[in-house]
Amino acid sequence: MARTIGSNGARTAEAIRQAGVTLIYRHGYEAMSLRQLAAEVGLQSGSLYKYFDNKQSLLFDIVREHMADLLAKAEADLAGIDDPMARLKAFSAFHLRYHMQRMAHVFIANMEIRSLDDDHRAMVVGLRRRYENLLEDTLRAGAQAGVFRIAEPKVATYAIISMLTGICMWYRPGGRLSQDQLVDIYTGLVVDGVTGPQGLTAAAERHRALA
Amino acid sequence: MARTIGSNGARTAEAIRQAGVTLIYRHGYEAMSLRQLAAEVGLQSGSLYKYFDNKQSLLFDIVREHMADLLAKAEADLAGIDDPMARLKAFSAFHLRYHMQRMAHVFIANMEIRSLDDDHRAMVVGLRRRYENLLEDTLRAGAQAGVFRIAEPKVATYAIISMLTGICMWYRPGGRLSQDQLVDIYTGLVVDGVTGPQGLTAAAERHRALA
DNA sequence: TCAGGAAACAATCAAGCGTTCTTTTTTATT
DNA sequence: AATAAAAAAGAACGCTTGATTGTTTCCTGA
Structure with missing residues (x-):
């Protein structure tokens, strides 16, 4: 045959x-x-x-397509949201939902980067950097407005993304907690982490008063 | 020869x-x-x-020894510390320092678990569970004492550990920030995340007043 | 000093790998 | 109905892999 x-x-x-x-x-x-x-x-x-041309290009296709999709959907989700706090919450919710829904793709994109050859890896890392910047820029904007208290936006960006991404290490559909509940819990941790123990700072109060 | x-x-x-x-x-x-x-x-x-007997047992030896070492050192570090907040900070600092110093071991233990066969994997996962419980128990104790406000200790445990572990995705010795600075930044994020926007709750105030 | 064990070499095995090439069958076009 | 293109089979390739065995050399303790 x-x-x-x-x-x-x-x-x-x-x-x-x-x-x-x-x-x-x-x-x-x-x-x-x-x-x-x-x-x-x-x-x-x-x-x-x-x-496909070879095994390597199959992996690259999968990873690149996933990263491009992640970035495009995130940008679409955040479009039109200007307030830093709203953007942070939206980013957190988007990231969590996306990662719960496409765990396999996410896992591959994170784990198999080292299996890509140099050129391919550089391309993927570039996309990831752009994605991270969505969060980092928001954190910087919020810090400047006094809404967030963040000593190191870059570190905070990595920390937050690691925390959120970690959900696909243990989440399984049909578990005790719904996706909505998990989004609430995680987002709460994120927001509290960047607003600090006193909540809004004095600068933020001023910023608020002006609004 | x-x-x-x-x-x-x-x-x-x-x-x-x-x-x-x-x-x-x-x-x-x-x-x-x-x-x-x-x-x-x-x-x-x-x-x-x-x-070694075969390739698989080499991997298992490396991973198991690392996990056992991590667990033993953590338990030693936390021994004698009773206050939940102090324990949380100590855990966070320990975890970060350990992960910055032994990035390769940590990376392997996290990434190559799937390459272990079932029995070996079960053993390693058991050790990891014990390690996670160090944090989870602390979070529960702190929540009960009113020092932390945590809706879901289990989720918070995963979230915090993911965040802290993420440091070895980007940390490189000799970078702009020292290990001490990074410990401060990350621990601050953790503490703020579990104490909530208002800081100590009313229950915690009562707890404090009694002390 | 000299046996016996420890340490490493050298050669080998079957199995599996990614990949290429040719052939055959099915589908679509005219 | 004839023909070209598409889709997959199937065989073969050179190589590498994890693993095994027999042998040789070195070290050490009685």
């Missing part, structure tokens, strides 16, 4: 992509063999090369 | 362990070949089997 009945290029390409995400998530990129991937899709390993 | 001059079993074993940590940190467990490891130590690949 050769071409199987009902076969379709676009459908197969999507199946390969999905199976790739699942297998890399479960076993890691290095540990996933192309024969394993092919079997998952119902193909011979050689046939995969109609859909 | 066979046995090289000045060779010593204990020294070689330690060299293998160290090289293993370095290579797994850099390339990942699956991507590290035993020939690569042997070359790093100055051995033939076959000689490695005098020091």
Whole structure:
């Protein structure tokens, strides 16, 4: 046999992509063999090369597409929100929801960066930097307005993102807490962490009074 | 040639362990070949089997020893500290310092858990759970005393540990900020996050008044 | 001093890897 | 109905991998 009945290029390409995400998530990129991937899709390993140039480019496609999607959706979600506190909450909520819904993609993008060769890695890191800047800029703006008290916006950015991203280390759908509840809890931790023990500072009170 | 001059079993074993940590940190467990490891130590690949049963047990040894060390040192550090706030700060400081000093070990223990087979993984996860409980118990005690305002101690535990552990994703020795400064910044975020916007609650005030 | 154990080499194995190439079958176009 | 293009099979490739074995050399303690 050769071409199987009902076969379709676009459908197969999507199946390969999905199976790739699942297998890399479960076993890691290095540990996933192309024969394993092919079997998952119902193909011979050689046939995969109609859909990507090599194993590396499959990983890159998956990671880059995910990062681009994450960045685009975040920018769309924050568009039009100017108030730093509102932006912070929106970012936190978006990040959490996205990570709960696409755990496998997120996990791969975070874990397998080192498996990318230099050029590809640089591209992905660039996208990640742009994403982080969405938060960092918000933190700086809030600090300047006196709404946040943050000694080191860069450090706070890394800290917050690490905390939020950590949710996909343990979250499982159907658990005791709903996604909404988790968003509330995490966002509360974030907001309290950046507003400090006294809540709004004097500068923020002034800023408020003017508004 | 066979046995090289000045060779010593204990020294070689330690060299293998160290090289293993370095290579797994850099390339990942699956991507590290035993020939690569042997070359790093100055051995033939076959000689490695005098020091471990197989590749898997090398990884397990590294991870388990790290987790046991982390847990023991943390327990020692917190021993004698009863006040929840003091314990929280001590835990945070310990965790950060440990992670800044042994980034490679930490990274491996977090990333390569999935490369362990089921029994080994279960053992490591058990140790991790015990470590997490150090923090969770502290959070619960503090919440009960009214010093912390925490809706979900379990979630807060995961969130805090993720945030703190995240430091080894970007920290590099010799950077702009010293370890002490970073400990201050991160611990501040943690403390503010668990005390809430109003600082101490009414219950905490009562608790304080009694002391 | 000289045996016995420790340490390492050297060669080898089967299995699996990513990849390429050719062939066959199905689908779409005219 | 004829033909071209698309989709996949299947065989083969050179290599590397983790693992094993037998042998040689060195070290050390009685």
